[in-house]
Amino acid sequence: MIRRETWQAWALLLPALLLLVAFTHWPAVATLIDSLYTTPRGSRPPRFIGLENFASLLDDRVFWTALRNNFIYAAATIPASVILALLMALAVNTALPGRPLLRMAYFTPTMLPMIAVANIWLFFFTPDYGLFDQVAGLFGLGRHNWLGDSATALPAMIVVAVWKEAGFFMIFYLAALQAMPPDLREAADLEGSSRWNFFRRVTLPLLMPTTLFVLVNAVINAFRLVDHVVVMTRGGPDNATTLLLYYIYETGFRFWDTAMAATLTVVLLVLLAALAWLQFGVLGRRVHYR
Amino acid sequence: MTRTQLPTRVLEILGAWVLGIIWVLPLLYAVWTAFHPAAYATSFTPDAPLTLANFARAWEAAPFARYFLNTTILVTLILVAQFVLCTPAAFAFARMEFPGRDTVFAIVLLQLMVMPDVLLVGNYRSMASLGLVDTILAIALPYLGSAFGIFLLRQTFRMVPQELDDAARLEGSSLMGRLWRVYVPLAKPTYIAYGLVSVSYHWNNFLWPLVITNSVTTRPLTVGLSVFASTDQGIDWSIITAATLMTSAPLLLAFLLFQRQFVQSFMRAGIR
Numbered sequence: 001m002i003r004r005e006t007w008q009a010w011a012l013l014l015p016a017l018l019l020l021v022a023f024t025h026w027p028a029v030a031t032l033i034d035s036l037y038t039t040p041r042g043s044r045p046p047r048f049i050g051l052e053n054f055a056s057l058l059d060d061r062v063f064w065t066a067l068r069n070n071f072i073y074a075a076a077t078i079p080a081s082v083i084l085a086l087l088m089a090l091a092v093n094t095a096l097p098g099r100p101l102l103r104m105a106y107f108t109p110t111m112l113p114m115i116a117v118a119n120i121w122l123f124f125f126t127p128d129y130g131l132f133d134q135v136a137g138l139f140g141l142g143r144h145n146w147l148g149d150s151a152t153a154l155p156a157m158i159v160v161a162v163w164k165e166a167g168f169f170m171i172f173y174l175a176a177l178q179a180m181p182p183d184l185r186e187a188a189d190l191e192g193s194s195r196w197n198f199f200r201r202v203t204l205p206l207l208m209p210t211t212l213f214v215l216v217n218a219v220i221n222a223f224r225l226v227d228h229v230v231v232m233t234r235g236g237p238d239n240a241t242t243l244l245l246y247y248i249y250e251t252g253f254r255f256w257d258t259a260m261a262a263t264l265t266v267v268l269l270v271l272l273a274a275l276a277w278l279q280f281g282v283l284g285r286r287v288h289y290r
Numbered sequence: 291m292t293r294t295q296l297p298t299r300v301l302e303i304l305g306a307w308v309l310g311i312i313w314v315l316p317l318l319y320a321v322w323t324a325f326h327p328a329a330y331a332t333s334f335t336p337d338a339p340l341t342l343a344n345f346a347r348a349w350e351a352a353p354f355a356r357y358f359l360n361t362t363i364l365v366t367l368i369l370v371a372q373f374v375l376c377t378p379a380a381f382a383f384a385r386m387e388f389p390g391r392d393t394v395f396a397i398v399l400l401q402l403m404v405m406p407d408v409l410l411v412g413n414y415r416s417m418a419s420l421g422l423v424d425t426i427l428a429i430a431l432p433y434l435g436s437a438f439g440i441f442l443l444r445q446t447f448r449m450v451p452q453e454l455d456d457a458a459r460l461e462g463s464s465l466m467g468r469l470w471r472v473y474v475p476l477a478k479p480t481y482i483a484y485g486l487v488s489v490s491y492h493w494n495n496f497l498w499p500l501v502i503t504n505s506v507t508t509r510p511l512t513v514g515l516s517v518f519a520s521t522d523q524g525i526d527w528s529i530i531t532a533a534t535l536m537t538s539a540p541l542l543l544a545f546l547l548f549q550r551q552f553v554q555s556f557m558r559a560g561i562r
Contacts, residue, residue, distance in 0.1 A: 026412070101310075124316060173559070
């Protein structure tokens with residue numbers, strides 16, 4: 001005999017759970033299955049080929065480029081936006097002339113759609129007319145096609161992402177800083193501890209849970225958000241800005257090679273799982289919770 | 291800050307402001323371009339004439355009114371469905387005992403990492419087999435059962451004093467009655483926070499809507515804007531920036547008006 005409460009609980013859970021499983025867990029499993037078959041073309045049904053898709057991925061030059069690009073992008077975007085966010089929060093947390101205005105300046109990009117951000121920066125990076133070239137012109141530097149040159153295209157994407165995200169992460173640091181008891185600072189003052197020492201020994205460790213939270217979000221975003229690539233470069237020039245999810249989009253919805261797109265998605269999911277494990281397993285243990 | 295030396299402090303303030311100016315510069319630049327004739331797009335003379343012509347031309351050049359309607363329908367649909375679906379689920383996880391609760395909760399939380407945004411291929415195939423490709427419902431469906439919402443509300447419901455629940459139970463309130471009259475009213479700040487996060491997320495979402503829609507009657511603003519900017523306009527930056535500001539304006543204005551509320555909501559949603 002099943003208890004009444006159990007029945008009630010499942011009734012409450014079921015609607016949300018069904019949707020969640022149908023559109024998150026099931027597509028993840030279906031993607032894994034699809035990656036073991038060929039892409040159906042016309043009247044030809046999908047055929048089971050085992051791990052052949054993964055094998056051909058190993059020979060895919062663009063895949064390796066996308067993977068490398070994504071790691072460079074993540075390795076630059078994550079620390080830059082997190083450190084800037086911390087600096088912004090520290091700045092806005094002190095008595096400062098024009099503090100509300102400054103906080104607003106930092107946070108506003110967060111409210112814009114990435115697609116709008118991309119349009120604005122596209123204009124910024126335009127050769128000759130764009131602000132970048134105008135400023136460079138003041139210093140006597142010639143025109144530069146920032147997005148058309150494979151050496152500067154990925155850094156340009158990184159700049160855009162950092163601009164968009166730093167203010168968002170600032171909010172969480174700010175919340176944590178404001179929750180810190182002021183007597184800590186007073187005690188440190190009495191002991192004659194220097195500001196830098198206080199920051200390193202007290203503030204930073206107390207901010208560790210926030211840092212972990214921000215890092216998890218930053219990592220996910222580095223692999224999840226490719227809107228600006230779609231608008232600004234379409235992965236070009238010569239795949240210099242192709243990130244993993246953009247390559248999935250291109251393979252699946254421009255070339256309609258669904259099996260390869262599924263294979264790529266599996267790689268991305270494994271990557272995200274490994275990163276989550278790394279963060280919670282390794283970093284999580286070093287976090288000091290109050 | 292008693293011990294800080296004055297020159298250091300001045301440098302810090304200066305640094306904070308330089309960063310702030312760099313941060314608003316792109317936006318100011320866009321505002322300048324959108325409100326001036328194309329000839330002044332990159333020449334910043336104080337006597338440049340102001341104009342709304344760029345907005346008018348952008349508005350006429352693409353069905354933005356329809357896109358606004360689509361986005362509004364989408365965002366409302368998602369918000370209402372998320373509230374209705376996540377509330378009972380969160381309550382079950384927060385205040386009910388049943389076998390397998392922790393396992394099911396862990397399965398739900400998986401979505402925080404494996405987000406629907408990444409599952410383009412799998413979800414497209416599901417929508418195709420349901421015959422829902424190119425509908426607003428298809429844009430919304432993957433986000434309706436929201437692990438984030440369930441988690442957030444569960445945390446809030448757990449904070450509700452058990453005595454209030456017991457009192458309502460003694461008065462003969464049913465399960466749904468207690469949920470509706472005790473828990474939901476007390477969780478109002480969380481609903482506001484979750485609502486703001488959800489609305490701004492889906493107002494701005496792009497890649498999944500881009501994949502699943504292909505007509506004017508379903509496209510949300512973000513996709514409409516990208517279609518407009520890439521095909522129709524060539525490189526008339528004044529019109530493109532006007533369209534860009536136009537599509538971001540409702541959210542941006544709401545943020546500027548209710549800044550404190552927004553910031554606190556994002557904080558509330560983030561503290562776990």
